[in-house]
Amino acid sequence: MVFAATPPSVLTVYLSVFIDAFGGLVAMPVLPYLTFALGGNGKDVGILSAAYQAASIFSLPTTAKLSDKLGRRPFFLTGFLGSLTGFLVIAFATKIWHVTLGRFIGGLFGASMPIAQAYISDVVGTDSKESGRLRAQLGSVFMAALIFAPGFGGGLAEFSLETPFYVAAGMSFCGFVLGYFYITEPNHDEDEDSDNSKGTSGEDVSLVDETAPTEAEKAAKKAADDEEEKQAYAKNANKIRLLWGAIFFGNLGFRSMIVMLALWVNYKFGWSTKEFGFMASAVGIVGIASNLVLFGKMVERWGTLRTAIISAFLAFVFWAATFFVQRTQGDGGGNFWTGPLLFIVVTIFRTCFNAIYTVSSKTLLAKFATKHTQGSTMGFSESINAVAGVLGPLIAGAIYDEGGQDYLPLVSAGCYFISFVLVALVGVLEARAAASDKKKIDDEPEPVVVDFKTVQAELIFLRSKVHQLEMELAVYKGKEEGRTKAGDSLLRDGLKRRGLGGAAGIELMVSEQSTRHMAV
Secondary structure, three states, X not given: OXXXXXXXXXXXXXXXXXXXXXXXXXXXXXXXXXXXXOOOOHHHHHHHHHHHHHHHHHHHHHXXXXXHHHOOHHHHHHHHHHHHHHHHHHHXXXXXXXXXXHHHHHHHOOOHHHHHHHHHHXXXXXXXXXXXXXXXXXXXXXXXXXXXXXXHHHHHOOOOOOXXXXXXXXXXXXXHHHHHHHOOOOOOHHHHHHHHOXXXXXXXXXXXXXXXXXXXXXXXXXXXXXHHHHHHHHHOHHHHHHHHHHHHHHHHHHHHHHOOHHHHHHHHHOOOHHHHHHHHHHHHHHHHHHHHHHHHHHHHHHHHHHHHHHHHHHHHHHHHHHOOOOOOOOOOOOOOHHHHHHHHHHHHHHHHHHHHHHHHHHHHHHHHOOHHHHHHHHHHHHHHHHHHHHHHHHHHHHHHHOXXXXXXXXXXXXXXXXXXXXXXXXXXXXXXXXXXXXXXXXXXXXXXXXXXXXXXHHHHHHHXXXXXXXXXXXXXXXXXXXXXXXXXXXXXXXXXXXXXXXXXXXXXXXXXXXXXXXXX
């Protein structure tokens, strides 16, 4: 099974993201009808669509940054409670501003996606294949919400317009209960250090272990680690900024078209909510399949960065191709082949590469961020996504009201082309950094490789040679001393026979010894 190897805590994190996404998407088919039922108009529908994203602009970076310091688990749990509150406010709404308040509350507590990205980094790191696999699963969870939420909301609205929000509130409560028991806080270095300073009986080992680091040493190590992390972040700062821009324009293009898509297909083909719901479900299935299957194969073959570049370019191509879908309503002149069928084919490929681009770009962002800036980096990414979520509908609505329905796909295509250029620039920076690192390695002197076994054998051989020479020298000295003693004895005998003794005899003996040594 796809999720068989996924840790239970990560699965519960997926549930948190699903509920947040579900709550936002379930409102898509219901909110316009609920707005008009409460006496609102099209402008109010736009405000409601922007309220959730507007709240996210302020909440996402703050919540994600705090999660770096206080942990991920508390913010998942408060997110469930916040979603529960927002859904209930909408369910009991009697005025337009009640619905707006409920959407705003949901946006304030809808930070599950960046915290989930940071949670995955905490659990498996940022460079491992497991990181890409879990992020692909996370993207598929969002796509699952995209499949079920619109049809779920539309079906439940047959009972009443408030029913979808009651059900969503119940899901949030279930998520809180599951999260309370199954979401565990990932381990951090600080926790490990504090655990290592305790003995098995809970005694502070530093009090009895003289080798334990002092407070000054710990502070120095922390300062060194902070400086190293600061330098690592600064090294990738420009890449992170480019990725933020790429993610912003990608989401701007997506939001600009997706908010108006129901109206666009009605304008083009006369489709009702039934046809639109079927198409949305098919698109969601394609997105899940591409995340779970195609994404992994592309990353394995080309790497995450090239996958992001390729998928951004292909998303641009298929968004642009949507412009050539012909209208079958009125005087459009299109038919089934050049209208609905072409739209479905183009949408399948566009959704596929859009999903792959979204996952790969966020995986890159997590890779370039340091360990203790994961939450803030991913949080800011979601915050600019929220800005795009506010601007996109406003831009698309203005174009639609001015009669520019046919040009909406070109707006999205232009946004994705900018994303492609920005991600390609990230690739240029990575190539330059790799070339610079290679040059530094080439300029460094080649290290001397020492074979210690060979050196040890040479030392043993030299020692044996020295010992042999010492033995030979001792033998030579022994022989020389023997010859000297024998010569002196003969010399004394000769002197005695010659009748020489005393000082004259000693002088002659010394002269003879000197002559002999010189000869030697």
